[in-house]
Amino acid sequence: MKKTVNLVMAVANDSGNGYSKTYFQFENGINSTTITPSIYAAIPSKESIPAELDNTNWGELDNNMDVVIKSSTLKTTSELLVGTAAINSGNTVTYNVESNIGKVDPDITLIIPLVKAAYAALNHILAQEKSIPNTINVNLAYYLTCLPISEYSNKKKREILHKKLTKGKHTVLIKNFSHDVKVNISLNTDNTYIYPEGITAQIGLIYSADNFPSFRNDDIYTNSPYKDGQDYYKAGNTLLIDIGDGTTDISIINATHPLKGMGVNMSLNQGVGTAAATASDQLQIDYPQLGHYPRSILLEHAARNNKEGQVLRENYLKPQLDLLIKSIETEVEKEFRKANNDISTVVVLGGGANLLTEKDKKAFQSIVDTLNPLADHQQIWWIDSRYNQLLNLDGLRVFLARKIGKNR
Numbered sequence: 001m002k003k004t005v006n007l008v009m010a011v012a013n014d015s016g017n018g019y020s021k022t023y024f025q026f027e028n029g030i031n032s033t034t035i036t037p038s039i040y041a042a043i044p045s046k047e048s049i050p051a052e053l054d055n056t057n058w059g060e061l062d063n064n065m066d067v068v069i070k071s072s073t074l075k076t077t078s079e080l081l082v083g084t085a086a087i088n089s090g091n092t093v094t095y096n097v098e099s100n101i102g103k104v105d106p107d108i109t110l111i112i113p114l115v116k117a118a119y120a121a122l123n124h125i126l127a128q129e130k131s132i133p134n135t136i137n138v139n140l141a142y143y144l145t146c147l148p149i150s151e152y153s154n155k156k157k158r159e160i161l162h163k164k165l166t167k168g169k170h171t172v173l174i175k176n177f178s179h180d181v182k183v184n185i186s187l188n189t190d191n192t193y194i195y196p197e198g199i200t201a202q203i204g205l206i207y208s209a210d211n212f213p214s215f216r217n218d219d220i221y222t223n224s225p226y227k228d229g230q231d232y233y234k235a236g237n238t239l240l241i242d243i244g245d246g247t248t249d250i251s252i253i254n255a256t257h258p259l260k261g262m263g264v265n266m267s268l269n270q271g272v273g274t275a276a277a278t279a280s281d282q283l284q285i286d287y288p289q290l291g292h293y294p295r296s297i298l299l300e301h302a303a304r305n306n307k308e309g310q311v312l313r314e315n316y317l318k319p320q321l322d323l324l325i326k327s328i329e330t331e332v333e334k335e336f337r338k339a340n341n342d343i344s345t346v347v348v349l350g351g352g353a354n355l356l357t358e359k360d361k362k363a364f365q366s367i368v369d370t371l372n373p374l375a376d377h378q379q380i381w382w383i384d385s386r387y388n389q390l391l392n393l394d395g396l397r398v399f400l401a402r403k404i405g406k407n408r
Contacts, residue, residue, distance in 0.1 A: 204394025245273030
């Protein structure tokens with residue numbers, strides 16, 4: 001095995017506050033998609049997670065991400081456990097959903113995708129060579145990501161993130177083995193792209209990420225008002241509500257373009273993660289003996305079919321989700337007026353949409369119907385939970401496929 005390996009790869013990354021969804025594509029056409037909790041924990045001691053090559057596969061590596069990152073754009077230099085390893089460590093974890101400061105400024109926005117790219121590169125080499133190099137030089141020929149509309153609309157914010165990504169070389173030291181694996185990651189200034197969330201999801205609904213430029217035509221359309229992506233493309237004005245962990249993006253789009261003069265619409269700095277974080281704060285006040293539940297743990301416990309799950313759902317999470325839904329409804333009313341009620345379909349998507357109950361959906365349907373009383377019944381397309389989390393990534397993959405196709 002060569003001590004140094006050079007790789008070229010393309011990455012599309014949706015840095016969700018709850019989960020980072022990432023697509024990797026290598027020069028030989030091999031590709032993969034991973035979903036990782038957007039969370040990390042510093043290691044207070046020099047202990048690392050051991051792993052033997054004989055027992056190593058992608059699933060195990062993905063759950064035991066143990067790194068040191070050296071980058072001029074990051075404040076932290078500590079050894080970190082990332083994703084599932086951070087959750088399982090019992091150490092204090094870091095994520096930015098509770099801080100409400102957006103995705104551009106926190107270190108986590110760079111830490112998660114850099115670490116995932118490093119492990120994807122190592123996994124690719126392990127699959128090909130069955131041995132571990134000392135150094136991997138990764139050239140990201142393309143890097144695509146997206147931001148909440150509120151941040152995307154701020155040109156300065158976009159420029160800050162672009163500069164963070166492309167400034168110098170990022171080095172990830174993978175600590176899982178008897179010797180560190182150094183992964184040097186370089187991004188190309190001209191091939192690093194940032195898109196608006198929500199609108200990116202719309203692209204993912206219309207086109208096939210696996211077979212661009214074909215229109216999408218899979219099971220996502222089974223319970224849709226439309227038969228396929230081409231039919232949806234012709235539908236007219238669509239109002240998209242993308243409910244995430246830390247934000248909710250609301251966009252009015254005709255096919256693939258925002259309405260003239262309306263920009264890319266707006267974001268609420270609220271999502272299911274912020275709702276869960278507030279619920280967790282109240283839970284700690286009421287039951288200090290429980291300590292503080294991270295929002296991911298609270299959501300997990302609230303989903304259980306036992307007394308604890310029922311109490312967490314009804315007494316703590318539901319009141320916060322009701323406030324979130326009310327905020328969304330208020331903004332939807334404003335957007336309907338902006339578009340003179342010329343909206344054919346309301347599409348509700350995003351990981352947060354999975355927490356809405358049938359009662360919530362019926363109440364929302366009634367409100368939307370009142371906004372357009374001249375229509376028999378306003379169409380609402382509730383994207384199935386199987387697809388919600390990956391729609392922004394699907395859109396990024398479409399953009400990537402288009403760029404790769406142009407350069408062939």
